Amino acid sequence: MTLQLTFLTMVGTVIAIAEIPSVTFSNGIKFPQLGLGTWQNTDHPEAIKTALDLGYRLIDTAFLYNNEKMIGNALKEYFENGNLKRKDIFIGSKLPWYAHKPEDEFITRQLENMQTNYFDLYLIHSSMCAKVIFIWESPHLD
Known part of the structure; x- marks a missing residue:
């Protein structure tokens, strides 16, 4: 209930936007500005679901948020109810900063959790210049 009230408080600002503006990329894909x-x-x-009902078409998530399965289930239910199709939503996610190798295992798991076969945008989360040394690989341990 608290979440709904919070959303209703925010609705006053969001609902005034008839259509969320977007930028069209050179390949024709539309990127919502909000x-x-x-x-x-x-x-x-x-x-x-409330955000989609209000007109949001961009969902930003990440492996590190630990919520992709929940979001995937919510989107699947929303799509199955005939409200929108996957192609109507721009989904962005992020590869964890420590998962550059093997990155394909992470993206595969993320796609499965989100119940989709593609992301519209995929970024490296908090990219940094560091070599990840897992404790069992450390040369300093006997």
Whole structure:
């Protein structure tokens, strides 16, 4: 209930926007200028559905948010109800900064969790110049 009230408070600002503006890339794909960030939303699928009902078409998530399975379930249900199709939503996710090798295992798991076969945008989360040394690979341990 608190989440709904919070959303209703925000609706006053968001609902005034008839259509969220977007930028069209050279390949014709539209990138919404306003999207729903999902950090710290691990158990409120109604937030995803409410945002889509309000006109949001960009969902931003990441492996590190630990919510891609919940978001995938919410989107699947939303699509199955005939509200929108996958092609109507721009989904961006992120590869964890420590997962550059083997990155394909992470993206495969993320796609499965999100119940989609593609991301519209895929970034490296908090990229940094560092070599990840897992403790069992450390040359300093006997």
